[in-house]
Amino acid sequence: AAAGTTFRDCPSCPEMVVIPAGAFTMGTLARHRVATEVPAELEPVRVTVTHPFALGRYEVTRGEYGEFAAATGRNGVAVKCRTWVEAVQGFRDLMIPWDAPNVPRNPTPRHPATCIDWHDAVAYAAWLSAKTGRHYRLPSEAEWEYAAKAGTDTLRHWGDDPDAGCEYANTNDRRTRARYPLAWAGMNCDDGFEDVAPVGSLKPNRFGLYDMIGNVWEWVEDCYAMPHPADAPTDGSAQTKVGCDRRGSKGGSWVTTLTRQTPTFRGRDPATLTSQIFGFRIARDL
DSSP: OOOOEEEEEEEOOOEEEEOEEEEESSSSSSOOOOGGGGGGGGOOOOEOOOOEEEEESSBBBBBHHHHHHHHHTTTTEEEEEEEEETEEEEEEEEEEEOOOOOOOOOTTSSSSSOOHHHHHHHHHHHHHHHSSOOOOOOOOOHHHHHHTTTTTTTBTBBBBGGGGGGGTTSOHHHHHHHSSOOOOOSSSOOOOSSOOOTTTTTTOHHHOOOSBBBBBBBEEEEESSSSOOTTSSSOOOOSSSOOOTEEEESSSSOOOGGGGSSSOOOOETTTOOOBBTTEEEEEOOO
């Protein structure tokens, strides 16, 4: 299939976009460095994604994940999920099922699935593979970053000015800060959402992918290591040899501080973490 082609392998399967093979600079260019975030950024390295692949056009939705959760006994099972609690005006760990209607208060099947740890995301990919006979998986960090940059070398896919991003990304913006008492910096614009948004509510990047920045953090396949291993793959595949107690997460969320809202920022979280601001996007081999 040609680059940019969209498809579904079943009526309830995620919509996928064909991403072309290609080379790009993974990591943060010198002109974009932020001193406080350097430990979480990768020194620039040239990566060649050797084969085209498919990536979810959107983050996996509550509707899509719900079918899997029902089939695998996950519905109604409480997990310790980092959740916004109105009474304390902050995030706390609550024992709630993945589909609890906390934030947003009136979720729809088109909101991203959250309160899902890395293992749940991998299990969803395996279930979808068995259902369709195709190989679904989490994207590698390199594939994710390549797709998020979409051929650009600016700090974000829309440019270097974060305040121009509210057409493209549901982030910690003026509306979020008016609703939630946050002490960290965000974008000085209004994306129309105070917290998590239905997928695809804003504009896509040049590859036709939505919400690559903001909305919810997205798990990737890679183990997290800093410094990045010298022998880490440069062919677009995942690094799975070092640091596997933590897994990579990318893209930031609706509440994340501004400097982490970039394609290059490397989240590093325990694989067992569940959070209201964590979801995932699925990849498929072609």
